[in-house]
Amino acid sequence: MSSLINFPRLLISAQKGGAGKTLVSLGLVSALSSIGSNVIPFKKGPDYIDAGWLAFAAKRPCYNLDPFLMSSEIILSSFLSHAASDAIAIIEGNRGLLDGVDVQGSCSSAQLARILKTPVILVLDCTKVTRTLAAFVKGCQVLEPDLIFGGVILNQIVRLRHADIITRSIETYTDLNVLGVLPRLKNFSFPMRHLGLLPWQEHGEGEVIIKILTEKIKENVDLDKVLEVAQNAPSFSSSVPIFWPNREKDxxxxxxxxxxxxxxxxxxxxxxxxxxxxxxxxxxxxxxxxxxxxxxxxxxxxxxxxxxxxxxxxxxxxxxxxxxxxxxxxxxxxxxxxxxxxxxxxxxxxxxxxxxxxxxxxxxxxxxxxxxxxxxxxxxxxxxxxxxxxxxxxxxxxxxxxxxxxxxxxxxxxxxxxxxxxxxxxxxxxxxxxxxxxxxxxxxxxxxxxxxxxxxxxxxxxxxxxxxxxxxxxxxxxxxxxxxxx
Structure with a gap:
């Protein structure tokens, strides 16, 4: 039996891997939690390490949602069984928004956003680029007209003029607003391994990292607007949550x-x-x-x-x-x-x-x-x-x-x-x-x-x-x- 679901949610994506969506996702999870929001993290794709950091930041499990590994119906049921109407679900995408396993973008973050009817916030790496980012954002909207775009967060900004040109370009040529402007972080090191982050279990200073990201997000991102994007996510119809038979431990x-x-x-x-x-x-x-x-x-x-x-x-x-x-x-x-x-x-x-x-x-x-x-x-x-x-x-x-x-x-x-x-x-x-x-x-x-x-x-x-x-x-x-x- 289907029911109408209305859970606040958003998906954090980017124009490429390494643009900063993991750091933004971690910062948002912790920053929103620090102001009293109940935050439930999810990770698109099969990744363990980013999901581990998200769970560490949220102090609760992070669940994976992957269109390659599971059907759309299972994704909906899994999301429904773990999200909540009194919480904000933050889903971190992987790679670029439109990047999938083929030219149609199958199994991409965009496909997951469509399945869950989830607003997308784009994190843009602004290194050595300005107005061209407006073309990228507009292109995403044209290629994926069914997606709900909630706004943009600029990352790796070096000076006010840099941020001003990109902000005015995006807000002039698209209907999206810039929700945050993150400066290039100085004296900040996040050890990497094998094309990704070092697992939090090996880092040793996870709490310090999360604290720095929380402060940067709170200082440079309009959290009220982010919450508004999540709360305005449309309702959708889904099957009942996943049911695991609760058997006696034997x-x-x-x-x-x-x-x-x-x-x-x-x-x-x-x-x-x-x-x-x-x-x-x-x-x-x-x-x-x-x-x-x-x-x-x-x-x-x-x-x-x-x-x-x-x-x-x-x-x-x-x-x-x-x-x-x-x-x-x-x-x-x-x-x-x-x-x-x-x-x-x-x-x-x-x-x-x-x-x-x-x-x-x-x-x-x-x-x-x-x-x-x-x-x-x-x-x-x-x-x-x-x-x-x-x-x-x-x-x-x-x-x-x-x-x-x-x-x-x-x-x-x-x-x-x-x-x-x-x-x-x-x-x-x-x-x-x-x-x-x-x-x-x-x-x-x-x-x-x-x-x-x-x-x-x-x-x-x-x-x-x-x-x-x-x-x-x-x-x-x-x-x-x-x-x-x-």
């Missing part, structure tokens, strides 16, 4: 969450919890032993930057290897996959890892895989049904070395993306499933079901073929609200 799933492993979608963890998992959060750097578990989930991150500490924790690595070889179900994504290997080679040093997989991983200076993934399950495995098609994403600077065919199976054939080796991903050994591909449960609900069912079977201590458990699940994959039949 399995324990370990989740590593520390400086080395940080990349988890909140929705993935929420789905596991709702479907019956008690999540046991672990620290791969400091916990000396592995507790009794029914399954293990190791997300992505930067294990290479923490490799010395991971190596030093030999007792935990030994426990994990023994559990893996005994058949404990383990799902590992990217950094987690690297951790399960023999060694990580980085900056001319080699660090011992768990050793459950007969693979070394070498971290280089250039991306080995970066972007969206399309794959098909082509061999039996512990978690996914055979012939299932799935979407995901990858972003890794490491590659596997010193391994032999036949030591394990590769069960995912990629039609888009790089993966583990020559268009294949999904390393399966015993009941380990490791992949460079990250998945989002709202696009692939069977992921959560498979992990829960594998944990239940392990807990029961049954001797059986894990490869067939997914064939016994009764799934409805056409809608998230009823995808599991009791």
């Amino acid at each position: 399995v324990k799933i370990g989740v590593f969450r520390d400086e080395a492993f940080q990349f988890y979608y909140p929705e993935n963890l929420e789905a596991l919890t709702a479907l019956g998992a008690e999540l046991i959060f672990l620290d791969a750097l400091r916990d000396s032993s592995l507790p009794s578990l029914d399954a293990l989930y190791i997300g992505g991150g930067f294990p290479e930057t923490q490799a010395e500490y991971l190596e030093a924790n030999s007792s935990l690595r030994k426990d994990i290897k023994e559990a893996a070889l005994a058949g404990l179900p383990i799902y590992a994504e990217c950094g987690g996959l690297m951790y399960l290997g023999r060694r990580i080679l980085w900056q001319n040093k080699a660090f011992d890892m768990v050793g459950a997989l007969p693979i070394d991983f070498e971290v280089g200076e250039k991306p080995q895989g970066h972007g969206y993934v399309k794959a098909k399950i082509v061999a039996e495995n512990p978690f996914y049904p055979l012939n299932m098609e799935l979407s995901g994403h990858e972003f890794h600077y490491s590659k596997p070395i010193n391994w032999q065919k036949g030591d394990f199976s590769l069960v995912m054939k990629l039609s888009k993306g790089h993966g583990f080796y020559q268009g294949y991903d999904g390393v399966v050994y015993k009941n380990i499933f490791g992949a460079y591909t990250h998945v989002h449960v709202l696009g692939i609900p069977v992921w959560a079901v498979g992990l829960i069912e594998a944990a239940k079977k392990w807990k029961e201590g049954l001797t059986f073929d894990f490869r067939n458990i997914c064939q016994d699940q009764t799934l409805v994959l056409n809608g998230i609200n009823n995808f599991i039949k009791s």
